[in-house]
Amino acid sequence: MSDEREGRDIFDVIEEMDKRMRRIMERAFAGISMDVDEQLYDMERKELKPLTQISETDEEVIVTLDIPCASKESIELKATEDTLFIRARMDRCVTFSNVEFENYSKSVRLPARVEPKHARASFRNGVLQVRLPKKFEGNEIKIE
Amino acid sequence: MALLAEDRSDASMKVVEYDGSKMESPYIFIGLPDVGLVGSIAVSYMIDSVKMVEIGHVESDLFPPILLVRNGEVKNPIRLYSDGSNMIALISEMPIHPSTLQEFATSIADWFKRMRPRLVISITGIPVQNRLNIDKPKVFYIASDEHISSLMRSTQALVFEEGIIFGAYAAILKACMSRDISTLTLFTQSHLNFPDPFASIEALDVLNKALNISIDLNELREEAEMIRIKTRELMKQTESMLAEPRLKASPTFYG
Numbered sequence: 001m002s003d004e005r006e007g008r009d010i011f012d013v014i015e016e017m018d019k020r021m022r023r024i025m026e027r028a029f030a031g032i033s034m035d036v037d038e039q040l041y042d043m044e045r046k047e048l049k050p051l052t053q054i055s056e057t058d059e060e061v062i063v064t065l066d067i068p069c070a071s072k073e074s075i076e077l078k079a080t081e082d083t084l085f086i087r088a089r090m091d092r093c094v095t096f097s098n099v100e101f102e103n104y105s106k107s108v109r110l111p112a113r114v115e116p117k118h119a120r121a122s123f124r125n126g127v128l129q130v131r132l133p134k135k136f137e138g139n140e141i142k143i144e
Numbered sequence: 145m146a147l148l149a150e151d152r153s154d155a156s157m158k159v160v161e162y163d164g165s166k167m168e169s170p171y172i173f174i175g176l177p178d179v180g181l182v183g184s185i186a187v188s189y190m191i192d193s194v195k196m197v198e199i200g201h202v203e204s205d206l207f208p209p210i211l212l213v214r215n216g217e218v219k220n221p222i223r224l225y226s227d228g229s230n231m232i233a234l235i236s237e238m239p240i241h242p243s244t245l246q247e248f249a250t251s252i253a254d255w256f257k258r259m260r261p262r263l264v265i266s267i268t269g270i271p272v273q274n275r276l277n278i279d280k281p282k283v284f285y286i287a288s289d290e291h292i293s294s295l296m297r298s299t300q301a302l303v304f305e306e307g308i309i310f311g312a313y314a315a316i317l318k319a320c321m322s323r324d325i326s327t328l329t330l331f332t333q334s335h336l337n338f339p340d341p342f343a344s345i346e347a348l349d350v351l352n353k354a355l356n357i358s359i360d361l362n363e364l365r366e367e368a369e370m371i372r373i374k375t376r377e378l379m380k381q382t383e384s385m386l387a388e389p390r391l392k393a394s395p396t397f398y399g
Contacts, residue, residue, distance in 0.1 A: 040376050066338040068372040094373050
C-alpha cells in the first residue's frame with residue numbers, strides 16, 4: 001500500500017477503489033443496459049429469457065422473440081391487455097455456468113394496451129412473432 | 145508467450161504479436177460484434193474450421209478490464225489468428241465502444257499496413273425488418289477497386305449502391321482507405337438484435353466463391369441453433385452499444 005494511504009481506514013481505501021472501478025466501468029459500458037429485468041437467465045428456475053424486440057405501429061404492438069431449439073408444439077402464449085407471457089421447451093439441454101437450461105420463459109410488458117383475443121402469432125426458424133392489435137380507448141370527437 | 149512485436153508502442157492502443165512470423169500477402173478477415181453478430185459468427189467459425197492459431201491481440205487502457213476464460217485459459221477479448229499460410233482473422237468478443245472506435249481503427253489499420261495484405265475483408269449484417277420471411281438473405285458488397293469487384297461478379301452478391309455505414313466497420317474502412325489498403329466489405333441481410341448464423345453462412349458462401357477458398361459450411365448449418373443460444377450474451381451487449389446516441393443519430397439502414 002502506498003504511503004499516501006497509510007493511516008487511512010481500510011474501508012476508505014476500499015470505497016475509493018470501488019469508486020474508481022465504477023468510473024472505469026461506467027466509461028467503458030456507457031449505454032449498456034444493466035437492468036435486472038433484462039437478465040438473460042433465471043438460474044434458480046433454470047430458464048432462459050429470450051432476446052426480445054418490441055415495435056409498434058399505429059394499429060398494433062409487435063413482439064418478436066428469439067427462441068432457437070424450441071418446437072412450435074411446446075410454445076405456450078398468453079396475453080392480457082398489457083402483458084405477454086411466453087413459455088417454451090427446448091429440444092435439448094443447454095449448459096451455462098454448470099446449470100442446465102431446458103425452457104424459455106418471459107413476461108413482456110407491452111408499451112400500449114392491446115386486445116389479446118385478436119392477437120396472432122407465427123413461428124419460423126426459431127423466431128416467434130406475436131402481433132397484438134392495440135385497444136382503441138378514445139372518445140369520438142365531432143367536427144363542428 | 146514472448147511478445148516479439150508491439151505496434152505503435154507510444155499509443156494508448158496497440159496490437160501485440162506473439163511471434164514474428166510473416167506471411168505473403170494474406171487475406172485479413174474481420175468479425176466484430178455488430179448487427180446480428182454476422183461477422184463475429186462467420187469469422188469465429190472460420191477460425192475453428194481452418195484451425196487457425198492465435199497470433200496476437202489488441203490491448204488498450206481504453207478497454208474495460210475484461211479477460212475471458214476458455215477451457216481454463218485466459219484470453220484477451222480482441223484477438224488475431226492465422227492459418228500460417230495466407231489467412232489472418234481478427235475477432236472481438238466484446239463490442240467496441242464508440243468512444244474508442246477511432247483509436248481502434250487507426251491501430252488496427254496501421255498493423256494491417258505492415259502485414260501488406262492482399263485484401264482486408266469485413267463481414268457484417270444489414271438489418272431488414274422482414275428478416276423472418278427471408279429464406280436466403282442477400283449479400284451486398286463494397287469493393288475498394290475494380291479488381292476486387294471483378295472477383296465478386298462470380299458470386300450472387302450485389303453492389304451496395306446507396307446507404308450509410310457507421311460504427312466499427314465504417315471506422316476501419318475509412319482507416320484502410322486512407323492507407324491505400326484494398327478492402328472488401330460484405331453486408332448480409334440479417335436480424336438487427338438476434339444472432340443470425342444463417343446470414344453468416346451466406347456471407348461465407350460468397351467468400352468461398354469470390355476468393356476461391358473452401359470453408360466447409362455444413363457444421364455451421366448444423367450448429368446454427370446452438371450458436372444462437374451461446375451468443376445471446378454478446379448480442380445483448382452489442383444491442384446496447386448499437387443503441388448509443390451517436391450511432392442512433394444516423395438516419396437509416398440500407399436494405
